[in-house]
Structures are given as structure tokens and as C-alpha cells.
Amino acid sequence: MLQDLIQKGLRLSQHAIFRKFVTRAGGFLAKPAKLAILLTSAYDKLIDTGSSQSGFAQVKDIMQTFIRLVKAYANGSYRAVSNKSLLVGIGVLLYLVTPLDVIPDFIPVIGLLDDISLMAWFVDAFQKEINGFRAWEQGKSASLGVRELES
Known part of the structure; x- marks a missing residue:
């Protein structure tokens, strides 16, 4: 099923x-205020589900990680990401939050598919x-924990 979703996503891309x-x-990317609104809207849409650890929950978790990546990129703390990945990912977020897309979101079930x-x-x-971003986040968390122990 996940492979079917990936193939459909490839066609949509x-x-x-x-x-x-x-x-x-x-x-x-050039307008931090617009980017913040987009990230907030995408995050709100991603957390609006009652399922636990379904395929959607896993995709949702990764997209939330991507939102954190874009925030870190925007504030300058993380730059180890390609521009193509950023642009495509932000394009996915825009597609996600815009109700008018290939299959409009107001159509039950298939609108979100x-x-x-x-x-x-x-x-x-x-x-x-x-x-790579998750590893960077973990390394950052680990270094913060060491600093707290040293204090």
C-alpha cells in the first residue's frame, strides 16, 4: 500500500x-513571516488525525520533522540541506495546506488521498x-545535555 502511495505521489509531483x-x-524562503504562517498551517493540518502509528502517522511524523528542518534552516542553525529538497518540501507543504489541488480536499476521503x-x-x-536532520537534532540535544551536566 505504501508503495502505491509513493507511486501516486511521484505522479502528482x-x-x-x-x-x-x-x-x-x-x-x-525569502519571507520569514510567510514561511512561519505556512509551517504553522501545515503543522495544524498534520496533527489533525486520531490514528496512532498508522502509515499516515509515520508520514505525519516525518513531515513534522521536515517542518522543524525548515524552521532551523530559516533561523540559520541548520544548513546541511539542498535547496532542491527545501523547495520541493515547501512545495509539498503548500500543496498540503491549499484546499484547491489536483483532487480538492473537501471531497471526502479521496480529497486527502x-x-x-x-x-x-x-x-x-x-x-x-x-x-541527516534528525541526526543533527539528536547531536544538538546530546550536547545540550552534556552542558547541563557540566553546569
Whole structure:
């Protein structure tokens, strides 16, 4: 099932509507206030689910990690990510929060399936970037813990 979602997400990533979102993504990186609103909107949409550890929950967790990555990039504390990954990821977030996409979100069940498929594709395609950021977060947490012990 996850492979089906990834393949559907790949097809959506090649759609003209999604390409427009990727084009718009560059403008969000240059405007911290707009980026903050986007990240908050995407986060709110991602946490609005009652499932626990389903495939969607796993994708949701990774997308929340990506949101933290973009925040760290925007504040200058993390730069070990490619511009392409940032732009595509922000394009996915824009697609996620915009109700008018390939299959509009107001259509029950299938309206969110394209969002989930696109997120699954992004997670699969950019797993290395996500893992690198998580390792950076863990290293940062570990160094903060050592400093607290030294104090």
C-alpha cells in the first residue's frame, strides 16, 4: 500500500499544479513571516488525525520533522540541506495546506488521498535529508545535555 502511495505521489509531483507550488516555494524562503504562517498551517493540518502509528502517522511524523528542518534552516542553525529538497518540501507543504489541488480536499476521503500520496513520495525521495536532520537534532540535544551536566 505504501508503495502505491509513493507511486501516486511521484505522479502528482510531476503535475503542473504541483510545479506551481514548487515555483512559489522560493518566495516563502525569502519571507520569514510567510514561511512561519505556512509551517504553522501545515503543522495544524498534520496533527489533525486520531490514528496512532498508522502509515499516515509515520508520514505525519516525518513531515513534522521536515517542518522543524525548515524552521532551523530559516533561523540559520541548520544548513546541511539542498535547496532542491527545501523547495520541493515547501512545495509539498503548500500543496498540503491549499484546499484547491489536483483532487480538492473537501471531497471526502479521496480529497486527502492526493495529499497523503504526495507526502509519502516526498518522504521516500528525501529520506536522506530527513535522517541527516534528525541526526543533527539528536547531536544538538546530546550536547545540550552534556552542558547541563557540566553546569
